[in-house]
Structure formats: C-alpha cells, structure tokens
Amino acid sequence: MLLCLLARPAGAAESSxxxxxxxxxxxxxxxxxxxxxxxxxxxxxxxxxxxxxAEEIQASGAVNLWDLLRFRVxxxxxxxxxxxxxxxxxxxxxxxxxxxxxELLVLLDGRSVYDPRSGVTxxxxxxxxxxxxxxxxxxxxxxxxxxxxxxxxxxxxxxxRRPAAPLQGQATFRGGSQRLAEGSVAxxxxxxxxxxxxxxxxxxQGGHPTSANPWVEGHDFLRDHTGNLRxxxxxxxGSLELLAGVSRQDFGKTFNAKPQGxxxxxFQLARFEHPTGPDSSLELRFSRSDSTADEFPVAGNRDTSxxxxxxxxxxxxxxxWGGGRLHxxxxxxxxxxxxxxxxxxxxxxxxxxxxxxxxxxxSIQVLPTVSVMGGMNHETANAGGYHKDFQVAxxxxxxxxxxxxxxxxxxxxxxxxxHRFANFDASAVxxxxxxxxxxxxxxxxxxxxxxxxxxxxxxxxxxxxxYTEIRDHLNLDQTSGPSAVNMxxxxxNTVIHRGLEAxxxxxxxxxxxxxxxxxxxxxxxQDNHDLYLKTTPRHKVNLGFDWALPLQLRxxxxxxxxxxxxxxxxxxxxxxxxxxFWRLDARLSWSPSSRLELxxxxxxxEQRVRREYVDGLLVPRRIQGGAxxxx
Amino acid sequence: xxxxxIAVLLLAPAAASxxxxxxxxxxxxxxxxxxxxxxxxxxxxxxxxxxxxxxPLPPGPHGVIVAFGGRAALRASKAEAxxxxxxxxxxxxxxSSSMTVHxxxxxxxxxxxxxxxxxxVRRLLAVRASTARAAFVRRAxxxxxxxxxxxxxGVLSGVEDLPRLLRGADPRVDAIWLAPDPTVVTPEVFxxxxxxxxxxxxxxxxPAAGLVSGEVxxxxxxxxxxxxxxxxxxxxxxxxxxxxxxxxxxxxxxRVAPIVKxxxxxxSP
Numbered sequence: 089m090l091l092c093l094l095a096r097p098a099g100a101a102e103s104s105x106x107x108x109x110x111x112x113x114x115x116x117x118x119x120x121x122x123x124x125x126x127x128x129x130x131x132x133x134x135x136x137x138x139x140x141x142a143e144e145i146q147a148s149g150a151v152n153l154w155d156l157l158r159f160r161v162x163x164x165x166x167x168x169x170x171x172x173x174x175x176x177x178x179x180x181x182x183x184x185x186x187x188x189x190x191e192l193l194v195l196l197d198g199r200s201v202y203d204p205r206s207g208v209t210x211x212x213x214x215x216x217x218x219x220x221x222x223x224x225x226x227x228x229x230x231x232x233x234x235x236x237x238x239x240x241x242x243x244x245x246x247x248x249r250r251p252a253a254p255l256q257g258q259a260t261f262r263g264g265s266q267r268l269a270e271g272s273v274a275x276x277x278x279x280x281x282x283x284x285x286x287x288x289x290x291x292x293q294g295g296h297p298t299s300a301n302p303w304v305e306g307h308d309f310l311r312d313h314t315g316n317l318r319x320x321x322x323x324x325x326g327s328l329e330l331l332a333g334v335s336r337q338d339f340g341k342t343f344n345a346k347p348q349g350x351x352x353x354x355f356q357l358a359r360f361e362h363p364t365g366p367d368s369s370l371e372l373r374f375s376r377s378d379s380t381a382d383e384f385p386v387a388g389n390r391d392t393s394x395x396x397x398x399x400x401x402x403x404x405x406x407x408x409w410g411g412g413r414l415h416x417x418x419x420x421x422x423x424x425x426x427x428x429x430x431x432x433x434x435x436x437x438x439x440x441x442x443x444x445x446x447x448x449x450x451s452i453q454v455l456p457t458v459s460v461m462g463g464m465n466h467e468t469a470n471a472g473g474y475h476k477d478f479q480v481a482x483x484x485x486x487x488x489x490x491x492x493x494x495x496x497x498x499x500x501x502x503x504x505x506x507h508r509f510a511n512f513d514a515s516a517v518x519x520x521x522x523x524x525x526x527x528x529x530x531x532x533x534x535x536x537x538x539x540x541x542x543x544x545x546x547x548x549x550x551x552x553x554x555y556t557e558i559r560d561h562l563n564l565d566q567t568s569g570p571s572a573v574n575m576x577x578x579x580x581n582t583v584i585h586r587g588l589e590a591x592x593x594x595x596x597x598x599x600x601x602x603x604x605x606x607x608x609x610x611x612x613x614q615d616n617h618d619l620y621l622k623t624t625p626r627h628k629v630n631l632g633f634d635w636a637l638p639l640q641l642r643x644x645x646x647x648x649x650x651x652x653x654x655x656x657x658x659x660x661x662x663x664x665x666x667x668x669f670w671r672l673d674a675r676l677s678w679s680p681s682s683r684l685e686l687x688x689x690x691x692x693x694e695q696r697v698r699r700e701y702v703d704g705l706l707v708p709r710r711i712q713g714g715a716x717x718x719x
Numbered sequence: 720x721x722x723x724x725i726a727v728l729l730l731a732p733a734a735a736s737x738x739x740x741x742x743x744x745x746x747x748x749x750x751x752x753x754x755x756x757x758x759x760x761x762x763x764x765x766x767x768x769x770x771x772x773x774x775p776l777p778p779g780p781h782g783v784i785v786a787f788g789g790r791a792a793l794r795a796s797k798a799e800a801x802x803x804x805x806x807x808x809x810x811x812x813x814x815s816s817s818m819t820v821h822x823x824x825x826x827x828x829x830x831x832x833x834x835x836x837x838x839x840v841r842r843l844l845a846v847r848a849s850t851a852r853a854a855f856v857r858r859a860x861x862x863x864x865x866x867x868x869x870x871x872x873g874v875l876s877g878v879e880d881l882p883r884l885l886r887g888a889d890p891r892v893d894a895i896w897l898a899p900d901p902t903v904v905t906p907e908v909f910x911x912x913x914x915x916x917x918x919x920x921x922x923x924x925x926p927a928a929g930l931v932s933g934e935v936x937x938x939x940x941x942x943x944x945x946x947x948x949x950x951x952x953x954x955x956x957x958x959x960x961x962x963x964x965x966x967x968x969x970x971x972x973x974r975v976a977p978i979v980k981x982x983x984x985x986x987s988p
Contacts (some may be wrong), residue, residue: 106928106929106930107929107930107932109749109750109929110751110904110927110928110929110930111904111905111906111909111930112749113749113751113752113806113927113929113943114808114899114900114901114904114905114926114927115901115905116746116749116788116790117788117806117807117809117810140878141880143880143881143883144881145883146883156912212799222880227815251875252848253874254872254874279853280853319856346788364791385876439893546907546910595907595911599882599885599886636882636886640886642886655843679887682887682888682889718887
C-alpha cells in the first residue's frame with residue numbers, strides 16, 4: 089500500500105513553477121503578517137512536533153482530555169484514578185509513567201498548568217473544555233531552553249480557539265454508559281473591533297468498576313462544571329487578550345451528603361502582542377491561578393484540605409534580522425507560587441516558591457538548506473535551586489519536502505515545594521517526608537530524526553531516535569522515621585531512556601485521513617527500581633482513520649496495542665502486572681444538515697473492563713451518543 | 720530573463736520626473752514581487768530604483784513610498800510619507816494612517832458578485848481566515864443579493880478546521896472561492912478545496928493567477944502585474960495631489976467566461 093501511495097503522481101497545479109511561486113508568495117506574506125504571531129512550520133522544527141487538530145478532537149469521540157493523547161506517537165496514557173486522589177490519568181512521554189510525572193510540561197495557551205506543589209499535572213482539573221480546543225501541540229524531547237525547567241521529556245501546549253466568526257454558537261448533549269451525562273454550549277462573536285467567546289460544560293460520570301467485583305461501581309463518581317471566557321481587542325498594531333476560566337470537580341464517594349473530594353480552580357490571563365517589525369513581535373503575559381482541594385473527613389477528624397495559588401509574568405521578544413536569516417528570541421519570566429496545607433506541611437502550613445528565569449534562543453540560516461539553532465535558559469528558585477539549560481540543533485532540508493535534524497539538549501527537572509517540605513501521613517502506617525537538600529535533576533538528551541512529505545504534503549513520514557539520561561532522578565525511598573513505613577524524597581538515581589518513534593499520516597482529502605505510529609522505549613536505571621525498569625511498555629502500535637462516507641456519514645476509529653507493563657505507584661506500595669492489550673475506540677456520525685450532527689461513539693470496545701493502574705479500579709467499556717447543534 | 724530584469728530595475732538611472740519623488744520598496748529576488756514591479760514600471764513608463772525590503776530606506780523627505788509585500792510595508796510604514804501598499808494581503812500595520820493606500824488582491828466586491836452572477840453561480844462558498852476580509856465578503860454578498868447570488872461566509876479558525884468547514888457546507892453550494900489570505904493559501908488547503916470541488920463537480924476559483932490550471936477557474940483572480948499597475952496609478956495620482964481612495968481594487972479582470980458545469984470533471988482521488 090505504501091508503494092502504491094509513493095507511486096501516485098503529484099497533482100498538476102501545485103507541481104508547476106507558477107503554483108510553487110504562488111504558494112511561496114503567500115507563505116512569505118503569512119510570515120510578514122502583523123496580525124499573527126510568527127509560528128514556525130513543524131517541518132522547520134528542531135524537535136519532533138505532533139499536532140492534535142480540532143478536526144481530530146471532534147472525530148475522536150473523546151470525553152476526557154487525556155483520551156486525545158492516547159494514540160499519539162511517543163505518548164503513553166494510563167487511565168484509572170491514581171493514589172493522588174483527583175488525578176484520573178497518567179500521561180507520560182518517552183517512558184516512566186507514574187502519578188508524579190514531572191518531566192512533562194503542560195501549558196494551556198502558554199500558561200503552565202502543572203501543580204507547583206509537586207510538578208504533577210492533574211488532568212481532570214485543567215480548566216479547559218474539549219469544545220474550546222483548537223489544537224494541541226505535542227513537543228517530544230527537551231525544550232527547557234525556551235520553556236524552563238520540567239520541559240525535560242516534552243511539552244504539551246493546549247491552544248484554545250480565538251473567537252473569529254462574526255456570530256456563531258453550538259450546543260452538544262451526550263449521554264451513555266457509566267451514567268455519563270454531559271451538556272456543553274459555546275457562543276462567539278468577532279469583528280474588526282475585537283472578539284468574545286463564552287463557553288460552559290457540565291458533566292456527570294459514574295464510578296469505575298472495582299477489581300474486587302467488576303459488576304459493582306466504584307466510589308469515584310465525578311461531577312465537573314467548567315466555564316471559560318476568551319476576548320480580544322486590537323490595541324494599536326497589536327492586540328490585547330483576556331482569558332479566564334473557572335471549574336469545580338466533585339469526586340469520590342458521597343459521605344454525609346458531601347462528595348469525598350472537591351477541587352475548585354480559577355485562572356485569569358492577560359496577553360499583549362505587538363508587532364515590532366517584519367517577522368518580529370513582542371509578547372507580554374500576566375496570569376494568576378488559584379486552586380483549592382477539599383477532602384471531607386472519612387476517618388478521624390483531620391483537615392486534609394490544601395490550597396495553592398500562583399502568579400506568572402513573562403515577556404518575550406522575537407526579532408528577525410539579517411535579511412530574515414537570523415531569528416532571535418529572548419525574554420524573562422517570574423513566578424510566585426504558594427501552597428498552604430496543615431496536612432501536607434505540618435507545623436509550617438504556608439510554603440512558597442519564587443522562580444526567576446531568563447532565556448535566549450538563536451536560529452541562524454547558515455545556508456539556504458541548513459539552519460543551526462541554539463538556546464540557553466538560566467533559572468533559579470528558592471525551592472528548586474539554580475540550574476542552566478541549553479540546547480543546540482541543526483536542521484538540513486535538502487528539498488522542501490525533506491528535513492533531517494539532530495540535537496543535543498541539557499535540561500533540568502527541579503524539585504517542587506512538596507519534595508522539599510512534605511511532612512504528612514499518607515496512611516495510618518506510611519509517613520512521607522521532604523528533603524531540603526534536593527537539587528535539580530540534570531537531563532541530557534541526544535536525538536536525530538527525519539521528516540518527509542510526499543504527494544503534495546498529503547503523506548507525512550517521520551522517524552526519530554533518542555537517548556536520554558536523567559541523573560539525580562527524584563525518588564521516594566524508604567528511610568527510618570516515626571511510622572511503620574517511612575518514605576523520603578531523594579535524588580541519587582540515574583535513569584536512561586532509549587527509543588525509536590515512527591509515524592505515518594496520509595490525508596487523502598477533506599475528511600479522509602489515516603495514520604499509524606510505532607514507539608519503542610527501553611528504560612534502565614542504576615538502582616534497579618521496578619518503578620523505572622518495568623512500568624514503560626516496550627512496544628506500542630497505534631493506527632486509525634477518519635473517513636467521510638456517502639450520505640453525510642462519517643466514521644473514525646483508533647486502535648492501539650500496548651506491550652505488557654507493571655503498574656506501580658510512587659505514592660503507594662501496590663503493584664499490578666498488566667498484560668499486553670489492544671484498545672479500540674470508534675465513532676460514527678451523521679450530519680443531515682450543516683447545523684446538526686448526531687453521533688454514537690465507544691471507547692475501550694474490545695473488553696468490558698480492563699485494569700490499567702494499581703488502585704483497584706478498572707477501565708470499563710463506554711458507549712455514548714448525542715447531538716451537536718450549530719447556529 | 721529574471722536577472723536581466725533585476726539589472727534593469729536596479730541599474731537604470733533615476734529619471735528626474737515622477738520617479739524622482741518615489742521610493743519603491745520590494746524584494747527583487749522573488750518572481751512574484753518582480754512581476755508586480757514589472758507591471759508598476761510598465762504603467763509608470765519610467766525606470767525606478769528598487770530598495771530591498773531588508774535594507775534601510777534612503778534619507779527623506781519622500782514624495783510617495785510604494786511597498787510591495789508585507790515586509791516592505793512594515794519597513795516603509797516607519798517613514799512619515801504617503802504610502803501605497805500592494806501585494807500585502809495580511810498587512811494591517813498602518814490601517815490607522817490616513818496616508819496609506821492599499822491595493823487589494825481581489826476585484827471590487829460588486830464586480831466580484833457580478834462576475835459570479837454572469838457565470839451562473841447561485842451559491843458560493845467563500846473560504847477565508849482572517850477577520851480582515853469579512854467586510855469584502857459581506858459587501859459581495861450584498862451586491863449579489865439582487866441577482867439571486869448567495870455567498871456563504873466560510874471562516875477558518877485554522878487550517879485544521881477546513882475539513883469541518885467543507886463537510887458542513889450547504890449542499891446547495893455550486894462554486895467555491897479561496898480568498899487570497901496567507902493563512903489559508905497553502906498546498907494542503909488548496910489540494911483539499913480542489914478535491915472538494917472535484918467531488919461535488921463544482922467550479923473552484925483560485926486566489927492567484929499562478930494557481931489556475933485546467934480544472935481550477937481563474938476569472939476572479941487579479942494578477943500580480945495588475946496589482947503593480949494599480950499601485951503605479953495610485954502613486955501618480957498622489958504625487959499630483961489628487962485624492963485617492965484608501966482601498967483600491969484593480970480594474971481587472973474585465974470579463975468572465977460563463978461556467979459550463981459539465982466541463983468540470985468529477986475525479987475520484
């Protein structure tokens with residue numbers, strides 16, 4: 089089939105010189121646009137970038153944010169409530185999945201959403217709705233020189249829709265097994281004086297089955313309410329944007345008419361973008377976020393609530409010079425994070441962390457086909473310590489359709505507030521203690537790759553190999569102390585990840601695409617911890633399609649095979665061996681008119697229940713259906 | 720040929736008439752801009768010196784600055800002089816300046832609607848991305864209304880949005896037009912829209928003359944040379960002290976061929 093695709097002749101119009109020149113003209117004008125911030129094409133990126141589009145989000149039938157990442161190359165998603173409580177999914181890139189994955193930086197419209205207490209991303213608590221997401225960019229490999237610490241193994245940037253339509257709205261209702269009920273509505277208006285988008289989603293979902301009795305629903309129901317606002321207005325040659333969101337999740341079991349756990353989040357972000365010349369821009373961003381976690385007492389009378397709040401300021405300037413052959417990006421950022429909990433920190437319930445960093449990134453086109461890039465980040469934090477990160481990369485594009493890249497990176501994963509100042513009982517017999525002597529964990533990575541476009545960019549092939557070494561890796565190890573089992577954070581381990589990633593995507597036409605990808609990762613570590621050696625599936629294969637059918641029908645399918653792995657939680661003693669398995673998700677929709685879509689979808693279709701994690705909950709088969717109305 | 724033309728443009732001595740008060744900024748290494756510069760020179764009837772968009776402008780004062788392309792326009796907008804901007808479909812940097820004249824890359828909306836009506840189009844899907852072209856589509860829709868022409872405004876929030884837009888298009892759409900917008904004119908979008916027009920056996924109007932082939936209609940496009948000619952006319956009027964509209968639509972195309980739908984092949988991919 090691949091040979092047939094390669095043998096297919098290219099289209100007539102775009103292969104002619106005149107067409108090429110016309111496309112080149114519009115590409116050049118796109119780069120010169122003052123309305124948009126410069127976005128480098130993925131073909132010119134020194135690191136592999138995978139993009140989940142709005143189209144793919146709609147076709148996926150996903151209910152949860154992490155389900156959009158499940159079938160992507162290099163990523164691993166484990167579903168099932170972890171021992172961290174609210175975190176219903178573990179998403180990792182290039183290995184070592186665990187419920188404290190801190191090497192992956194997750195951004196929402198450029199704003200960091202990882203929990204600064206522990207570096208963990210609580211996926212359920214991210215205040216974003218699937219209907220608002222325009223694209224998700226997945227950057228694999230270290231990118232700390234631009235994004236700062238914790239961008240060690242990758243960056244996931246969730247980008248929401250900027251209002252652009254004169255007047256538009258949509259409403260979606262869905263229901264299904266596991267007592268799923270969801271309603272969402274969004275409306276937007278935009279013109280030359282600005283734009284505004286408002287959206288809201290409310291969802292109720294029953295608990296997962298338990299491993300003790302798969303026919304009984306577990307005590308982990310979820311009620312989720314999220315609202316978002318995004319507005320912009322032109323300001324001089326630039327634009328000023330305001331983004332805000334609020335969310336509440338109730339989860340767990342009902343206890344005295346109250347949910348076991350409650351998470352309240354809200355955030356505000358103001359962003360100013362101003363063009364400063366051809367292909368140059370200035371961006372200033374200020375944001376704050378606040379999160380409160382309440383856990384109602386289930387035993388004893390202890391207060392386990394906690395709150396953290398954070399202020400972020402970042403400014404960056406991108407300049408093109410030397411006739412467009414040189415691009416310089418430099419900037420600085422400041423962050424204040426605070427966490428208050430008498431449960432987590434004992435006698436000193438308020439802990440803070442101030443972070444300051446400065447960064448510089450330079451791209452030089454040394455030859456028409458060769459570019460060299462380098463970057464450096466200096467960062468210091470009172471809880472995380474000082475570190476510097478850097479990366480160099482070269483990109484060779486002998487033709488417009490092919491590019492080869494090689495890079496060397498040094499990034500750091502810094503300890504967070506909890507790792508330094510923890511002082512709590514995780515259970516009646518386990519005590520967790522912080523360690524004020526922790527230092528950042530340096531991560532060194534080498535990688536090389538190729539990306540090729542065929543048939544007028546309809547077919548994309550990509551291949552990447554990497555070797556990553558993490559020294560002084562953060563660990564939770566047993567030590568002596570007041571309880572029966574005493575655990576303390578330390579960082580003495582060295583972990584090595586080696587891997588290969590291959591992907592293929594063919595876009596046959598509007599609404600017709602298929603893909604396949606393969607990921608192989610081998611993890612070794614100095615201390616022989618099962619947590620590192622056995623928790624990463626060695627082989628993963630994903631394949632699927634999205635295909636428009638006659639009669640306004642549309643079918644999509646995603647299937648993934650995952651090698652056997654050990655489900656092991658860093659925050660608990662339990663372990664479970666999970667055998668290799670296939671997962672199948674599918675969706676069928678019918679659009680009798682441009683304003684209405686009816687759909688039915690299913691996740692985990694090949695098995696009624698399956699274990700993915702260690703906490704006694706099983707992932708059930710889900711069937712759902714619903715309708716979307718656009719106006 | 721291109722080198723010879725560059726040499727003529729760069730080395731020709733500056734004439735002492737209109738061209739002496741003009742500064743022309745552009746990129747002489749791109750054949751698109753060069754085509755427009757050629758049209759500009761033809762219309763002006765004189766040689767002009769071209770300042771590369773990457774170099775500083777010569778010291779002023781300047782009579783009129785003509786910029787070809789967004790990069791040149793950004794460079795020229797720093798100088799306090801009347802400015803003519805052409806071939807810059809995404810440029811919005813100097814909208815607030817009363818001294819700036821834009822040369823559009825489309826026919827006037829009334830002419831645009833008229834051409835479509837004559838060609839037998841009843842419902843056009845106009846694919847655009849930025850809010851900048853909203854007014855054009857609205858005016859064209861208003862102009863086409865008396866003729867029974869309806870224009871569906873297809874706004875793309877991003878390239879990824881295209882399949883959804885096409886799939887959601889009204890089944891009565893009998894022609895499709897891709898606006899000359901840098902965000903949407905990419906090989907990928909172009910191929911998808913052409914595929915859509917093939918599948919529905921409807922005409923596809925390209926955003927630039929260079930993209931017109933046997934199965935892609937071109938009567939609605941304005942050539943880069945025409946844009947250059949319009950820029951020269953505007954500059955000449957401004958130098959003469961005569962008023963010029965802030966937005967100029969090239970007079971061409973001046974005719975349109977009726978569409979015979981059976982000539983558009985419905986080819987399977």
